[in-house]
Amino acid sequence: MKKVIVIGNGMVGYKFCEKLVNKANSTDFSIEVFGEEPRPAYDRVHLSEYFGDKSANELLLAPSKWYLENNIKLHTSSLISSIDPSKKEIKTYKNESFTYDYLVIVTGSSPFIPPIKGVEKKGVFVYRTLEDLDAMKSYASKLKSEGKIEAAVLGGGLLGLEAANAAKELGMNTHVIEFAPRLMPRQLDLPASNLLKQKVEAMNIQVHLEKATSEILGENGIESMAFNDNSSLKVDMLIISAGIRPRDELARNSGIKIGERGGIWVNNKMQTSEKDIYAIGEVALYNDGIYGLVAPGYDMANVAVEQITGGDLTMAPSIDMSTQLKLIGTEVASFGDPFIENDEVAVISFENKHKGIYKRINVTKDGKKLLGGILVGDASDYNTLFQLYINAMKLPENPEDLILGARGGEASSVGSVMDFPDSAQICSCESVSKGAICGMIQDETCCSVSDVVKNTKATTGCGGCKPMVVDLVNESLKALGKEVKETLCEHFSYNRQELYDLIKINKITTFNEALNLFGKGNGCETCKPALASLFASIYMETANRQITIQDSNDRFLANIQRNGTYSIVPRVPGGEITPEKLMVLGSVAKKYDLYTKITGGQRIDLFGAELHELPLIWKELIDAGFESGHAYGKSLRTVKSCVGSTWCRYGMHESVSFAIEIENRYRGLRSPHKLKGGVSGCIRECAEARGKDFGLIAVEGGWNLYVCGNGGATPKHAILLAEQLDDETCIKYLDRFLMFYIRTAAPLTRTAPWLEKLDGGIEYLKKVVIEDCLGIAEELEKEMQGLVNQYECEWKQAIEDPEMMKRFKHFVNSNDTDNNIEYVPLREQKMPKAWR
Amino acid sequence: MEQILQQYQSVASTKVMTWFHVGKINDFPENGGACIKYKAKQIAVYNFTRKSKWYACQNVCPHKMEMVLSRGMIGDLSGTPKVACPLHKKTFSLENGENLNGDDYKIATYPVKIENENVYIGFTD
Ligand code: SRM
Ligand SMILES: Cc1cc2nc3c(=O)[nH]c(=O)nc-3n(C[C@H](O)[C@H](O)[C@H](O)COP(=O)(O)OP(=O)(O)OC[C@H]3O[C@@H](n4cnc5c(N)ncnc54)[C@H](O)[C@@H]3O)c2cc1C
Ligand code: SF4
Ligand code: FES
Numbered sequence: 001m002k003k004v005i006v007i008g009n010g011m012v013g014y015k016f017c018e019k020l021v022n023k024a025n026s027t028d029f030s031i032e033v034f035g036e037e038p039r040p041a042y043d044r045v046h047l048s049e050y051f052g053d054k055s056a057n058e059l060l061l062a063p064s065k066w067y068l069e070n071n072i073k074l075h076t077s078s079l080i081s082s083i084d085p086s087k088k089e090i091k092t093y094k095n096e097s098f099t100y101d102y103l104v105i106v107t108g109s110s111p112f113i114p115p116i117k118g119v120e121k122k123g124v125f126v127y128r129t130l131e132d133l134d135a136m137k138s139y140a141s142k143l144k145s146e147g148k149i150e151a152a153v154l155g156g157g158l159l160g161l162e163a164a165n166a167a168k169e170l171g172m173n174t175h176v177i178e179f180a181p182r183l184m185p186r187q188l189d190l191p192a193s194n195l196l197k198q199k200v201e202a203m204n205i206q207v208h209l210e211k212a213t214s215e216i217l218g219e220n221g222i223e224s225m226a227f228n229d230n231s232s233l234k235v236d237m238l239i240i241s242a243g244i245r246p247r248d249e250l251a252r253n254s255g256i257k258i259g260e261r262g263g264i265w266v267n268n269k270m271q272t273s274e275k276d277i278y279a280i281g282e283v284a285l286y287n288d289g290i291y292g293l294v295a296p297g298y299d300m301a302n303v304a305v306e307q308i309t310g311g312d313l314t315m316a317p318s319i320d321m322s323t324q325l326k327l328i329g330t331e332v333a334s335f336g337d338p339f340i341e342n343d344e345v346a347v348i349s350f351e352n353k354h355k356g357i358y359k360r361i362n363v364t365k366d367g368k369k370l371l372g373g374i375l376v377g378d379a380s381d382y383n384t385l386f387q388l389y390i391n392a393m394k395l396p397e398n399p400e401d402l403i404l405g406a407r408g409g410e411a412s413s414v415g416s417v418m419d420f421p422d423s424a425q426i427c428s429c430e431s432v433s434k435g436a437i438c439g440m441i442q443d444e445t446c447c448s449v450s451d452v453v454k455n456t457k458a459t460t461g462c463g464g465c466k467p468m469v470v471d472l473v474n475e476s477l478k479a480l481g482k483e484v485k486e487t488l489c490e491h492f493s494y495n496r497q498e499l500y501d502l503i504k505i506n507k508i509t510t511f512n513e514a515l516n517l518f519g520k521g522n523g524c525e526t527c528k529p530a531l532a533s534l535f536a537s538i539y540m541e542t543a544n545r546q547i548t549i550q551d552s553n554d555r556f557l558a559n560i561q562r563n564g565t566y567s568i569v570p571r572v573p574g575g576e577i578t579p580e581k582l583m584v585l586g587s588v589a590k591k592y593d594l595y596t597k598i599t600g601g602q603r604i605d606l607f608g609a610e611l612h613e614l615p616l617i618w619k620e621l622i623d624a625g626f627e628s629g630h631a632y633g634k635s636l637r638t639v640k641s642c643v644g645s646t647w648c649r650y651g652m653h654e655s656v657s658f659a660i661e662i663e664n665r666y667r668g669l670r671s672p673h674k675l676k677g678g679v680s681g682c683i684r685e686c687a688e689a690r691g692k693d694f695g696l697i698a699v700e701g702g703w704n705l706y707v708c709g710n711g712g713a714t715p716k717h718a719i720l721l722a723e724q725l726d727d728e729t730c731i732k733y734l735d736r737f738l739m740f741y742i743r744t745a746a747p748l749t750r751t752a753p754w755l756e757k758l759d760g761g762i763e764y765l766k767k768v769v770i771e772d773c774l775g776i777a778e779e780l781e782k783e784m785q786g787l788v789n790q791y792e793c794e795w796k797q798a799i800e801d802p803e804m805m806k807r808f809k810h811f812v813n814s815n816d817t818d819n820n821i822e823y824v825p826l827r828e829q830k831m832p833k834a835w836r
Numbered sequence: 837m838e839q840i841l842q843q844y845q846s847v848a849s850t851k852v853m854t855w856f857h858v859g860k861i862n863d864f865p866e867n868g869g870a871c872i873k874y875k876a877k878q879i880a881v882y883n884f885t886r887k888s889k890w891y892a893c894q895n896v897c898p899h900k901m902e903m904v905l906s907r908g909m910i911g912d913l914s915g916t917p918k919v920a921c922p923l924h925k926k927t928f929s930l931e932n933g934e935n936l937n938g939d940d941y942k943i944a945t946y947p948v949k950i951e952n953e954n955v956y957i958g959f960t961d
């Protein structure tokens with residue numbers, strides 16, 4: 001048995017292990033890994049998500065038990081201090097020695113710290129490890145408690161912008177300082193950078209270009225930065241992101257050949273100058289370059305594994321450095337050679353300043369091949385363009401179609417993914433080709449996207465290829481004559497619309513009955529709430545009847561908060577509230593010590609109620625004339641209003657009155673996703689009606705009705721459905737529209753994506769709602785009226801029934817309450833103690 | 837954090853020293869859970885009516901250390917009974933406590949005994 005020692009347990013080090021243990025002859029090798037970091041390898045590419053919802057554990061590429069199960073001896077917190085190639089031996093910082101047959105150096109890189117006076121000061125950070133992020137986070141929160149909020153990032157490259165976004169998310173007022181005259185100077189040309197700068201500044205991150213930092217000033221910690229042009233900037237915290245330096249110190253001190261500007265020299269077999277020593281990842285100097293991306297690192301890992309296990313795979317001579325900027329709320333991508341300009345090349349670019357889109361492609365003069373390009377503002381074509389480039393595919397007759405896209409509503413000129421050659425690399429992180437994906441469907445190894453992901457690991461790296469993988473799987477299934485079926489989950493092989501019909505026609509009234517008749521197994525957190533929503537939409541059944549199939553918020557008729565307590569949002573139709581009712585909210589909030597805030601939906605949210613307090617609080621609110629606001633349900637939330645013609649000098653109609661009427665009409669209505677409405681008194685649109693699932697705007701002669709808009713993650717303006725309607729017609733159309741949506745949308749699909757998928761789009765919707773082309777208009781109205789008539793406040797229902805009240809006790813066997821809940825003060829109120 | 841988690845260690849039915857009475861079967865909703873208290877521990881107890889089985893596990897979710905698992909939805913994944921945490925929907929096997937999303941979390945499980953409509957949970961202390 002041969003012994004392989006791996007130094008470094010980062011992304012590429014892990015990938016090397018994974019590939020090695022998956023080799024047929026892996027049992028001929030024993031693997032021992034030394035990593036300096038305290039944890040096993042984690043996903044550095046998604047490091048910034050640590051500031052969001054991801055914990056350190058979730059970022060791990062594999063849990064510690066994976067190493068055990070695969071007989072890999074992993075030493076964490078173990079820095080290797082020397083290598084003796086003549087004895088084939090390494091030493092740890094504790095001076096323990098280990099011998100190897102093969103050594104793989106995967107020590108990655110470290111952030112480059114420019115030699116600026118004062119960089120050693122407190123408050124200066126780099127952005128590479130989980131520990132760096134922890135340190136930044138606690139420093140930022142200390143700063144904020146002192147009222148200091150200025151942060152700067154040195155470096156406006158890919159990583160610098162990501163770090164800036166992170167600093168902003170920490171609540172800091174953030175600046176980006178770049179030496180070059182452009183942002184992302186390695187990927188973008190001037191027009192692209194100008195546009196990106198605008199977008200970044202619109203996100204409240206200040207950009208300073210052509211700024212050379214001369215000194216970092218401050219007593220204890222950093223207080224300001226001085227620049228060569230004699231200007232300065234007040235800064236309480238600085239993140240340096242000025243490039244990377246390979247961590248080649250270990251190899252350098254052991255006599256292994258190092259490049260002039262650093263990096264461990266390797267040949268195309270990933271061999272270093274010393275026998276049986278390999279170097280891969282960001283530390284390796286291949287073809288005179290260091291590659292700061294995972295995809296080339298993974299390719300290197302593959303080559304090293306092949307070489308060590310007796311194969312003859314070598315590294316391709318040129319390395320692709322195409323990238324997409326992630327996380328920063330605007331789309332940016334560059335591929336191939338983004339800048340190339342010479343006699344052989346035609347540059348085609350397109351700019352729409354109004355929409356904030358810039359696209360550039362570099363094409364050979366004969367128009368046959370794509371050499372590279374840049375996309376800002378809309379990178380939806382990135383995957384296709386990248387495939388055309390990387391596979392050197394023939395371009396359409398008019399290459400400009402590639403970026404001008406589908407004009408006049410026709411299909412994209414690029415064609416479908418199915419036109420790519422089998423060798424096209426779809427997932428570059430995991431090197432998965434189109435042929436591999438389609439092949440697995442054809443030979444029935446896989447029959448779904450999740451099978452393909454499990455088998456190939458495609459999409460598990462940067463995730464950018466996901467849409468193409470989905471398309472490939474679906475198209476291949478279709479080509480085999482197999483039905484591509486959207487099914488709810490493993491328990492129901494029907495989609496939501498089919499289940500809607502099945503439940504209605506068969507008059508099914510319980511989840512168990514539905515599962516016995518149309519499903520299998522015992523249900524799950526996907527199908528239970530989906531069916532609960534169907535029962536509610538068909539029978540106006542409240543969440544009190546089948547409590548254990550409700551999504552957990554619906555089960556307790558309140559939104560669960562980060563510490564397991566709940567919030568309380570009574571309905572305030574149209575946002576209109578009397579002083580008396582406001583005082584009730586105030587006194588209840590005070591009595592139960594609830595954090596109080598005005599929501600974005602024109603009402604008031606009271607936070608921090610414990611489970612057992614919910615019915616007590618709701619009893620007081622209901623006695624004072626409030627009812628549930630359904631803030632927890634996939635149901636009507638609010639109908640926002642502006643003050644309208646009653647007070648406003650521009651108002652055309654009574655927008656508040658109409659908003660209240662509509663909110664009261666549809667209150668409690670359960671739907672595939674939440675529903676929001678808005679009514680504005682004139683085209684100034686103060687109620688943001690066009691940002692809602694349905695919106696009304698008062699015009700001369702009536703209301704204009706807009707549908708299928710939303711704010712949120714993918715904002716969409718609502719589209720005009722009908723003009724100048726009177727109140728009655730307006731409600732008639734709304735009934736039809738909403739009921740049609742409720743019947744036909746997939747679970748958790750809001751109206752905008754629903755419309756996008758609806759064959760025929762808005763024109764078809766107009767035909768259904770206005771012209772009644774399906775002949776169901778009357779039925780839809782009747783159904784809606786039935787639901788409206790049956791409305792009941794579910795909180796009132798709950799507090800009046802002792803059996804229903806049982807669920808609001810924290811313990812079945814004790815009147816104690818949860819002693820795990822802790823608060824810290826926040827301004828004059830309180831908030832949950834941070835997560836551990 | 838470690839401290840909270842260390843309180844909870846799976847108990848095998850053969851190792852039970854105390855069968856603690858926690859209530860009547862109808863104190864627990866059908867196909868759902870509720871929480872009980874034993875000394876300083878919070879235990880989630882599930883009445884999995886569809887399978888005619890009972891399960892119990894720690895109430896604290898190892899992801900963010902909140903006492904919430906009893907309020908999660910139960911169901912199964914390819915036959916393995918599971919609970920989904922109400923906060924971020926991580927799912928855990930009710931049989932052996934393993935995380936079913938492939939994360940490195942585990943929850944402790946406890947044996948449940950039903951006698952004459954009474955529900956008992958097994959502990960070693
Ligand atoms: C309280 C509130 C924020 C605030 O303090 O103002 C809020 C809070 C939450 N929002 Fe919101 N949203 C609130 C107004 C909004 C608005 C503004 C509006 O309604 O005008 C939007 C954008 C408009 C829109 O929805 O189109 C908004 C877009 C979202 C989204 C993104 C939806 C999307 O389609 O992309 C989510 C996530 C989701 O629903 O899946 C969300 C989800 C949530 C959840 C439910 C997240 C969660 O699961 O815990 C938050 C729970 C609130 C709670 O516990 O009470 N919230 N949320 C607002 C309550 C309004 C109300 O009175 O009911
Ligand atoms: C915030 C951020 C975002 C990124 N985003 C992207 C992206 O979107 N796309 C992309 O392709 N790439 C991205 N990258 C780059 C990507 O993370 C790296 O290319 C990749 O991690 C390189 O892998 P590696 O194994 O070579 O190095 P690393 O992951 O750095 O691993 C090297 C490991 O070796 C250890 N080590 C070093 N010296 C020793 C020693 N002497 N003894 C023991 N252990 C040692 C180090 O502690 C480290 O854990 C990003 C990087 C960061 C920091
Ligand atoms: S309230 Fe809405 S926007 Fe704010 S953190 Fe929660 S989900 Fe996000
Ligand atoms: S706290 Fe349970 S999944 Fe996050």
